[in-house]
Amino acid sequence: MALRVENLRIYYRTLRGYVHAVEGATFSVGDGEIMGLAGESGCGKTTLGHSLIYLKPPMAYIEGRVFLDGRELPIWDMDRMNEFRFRHISIIPQYAMNALNPTRRIGPLIADLLATQGIDFRQILPELQRRLDLVQLSPEVLNRYPFELSGGMRQRAVMVISTLLNPSLLIADEITSALDVSTQRAVCEMIVEFRNRGFVRSTIFITHDMSILYQIADTILVMYAGQLAEKAPVETIFRSPRHPYTRMLIASLPRVGARQPHLFRRQRQ
């Protein structure tokens, strides 16, 4: 079992009191598993993902325990989490394409990040170049500033950077939302490829797009209003969803060739 989360509660402190963003989450992610985390906007997906790696105020740890490869993660202690971040657990944040420091070229930016883990850039450069090649980026990107890359190129660069140290767990938060359909597909294939090559052991893939999860995930965890609705293998979720909200998510998927006569009628009026 790569990840075990027990009764996790994460709130936000606001002037009007606490916002209960994650309320008692308990679940596991197995070795090699790609777990989709789905649910409507605002249900707490990003909060859950981030809390496992970086608690940014006003996010507040209330209770719960998290174990990665049998070791407890001190998620309430940002300093102690430094030991785990990037090396054992890594994140591609929502809007990652804009998360790269704009004033630093990609190469030096990676060197800075590696230095925080006491790793020499030159030592890892051959592997870095191999992985850039795998995602069809030229080594030349290391000399470029983030704004000199397209959105899709930046997304692929972030994927390579965040998995460079072969973390046990990768959290990918809405990494396909701002991409066109063909780039989306390429990024999804990379997530599976990275797992197959052992660059990451397990992945939590956050999205509200069930059709993407159908293609790449092994299991799906559905969240609803800060709580976990259900977790099951992909086929089970699609064939016999138990929670009404899961049923709704699946029913809302467009079907190829399906027509919606009432919409056409309205357009003609």
Ligand SMILES: Nc1ncnc2c1ncn2[C@@H]1O[C@H](COP(=O)(O)OP(=O)(O)OP(=O)(O)O)[C@@H](O)[C@H]1O
């Ligand atoms: N900084 C904050 N301060 C107060 N409340 C917040 C803050 N960030 C998020 N929330 C609240 O926490 C809840 C969960 O938000 P979160 O961003 O985790 O949702 P999400 O499922 O990732 O949504 P989306 O699909 O839109 O990305 C929401 O009710 C949101 O309003």
Ligand SMILES: [Mg+2]
């Ligand atoms: Mg989010």
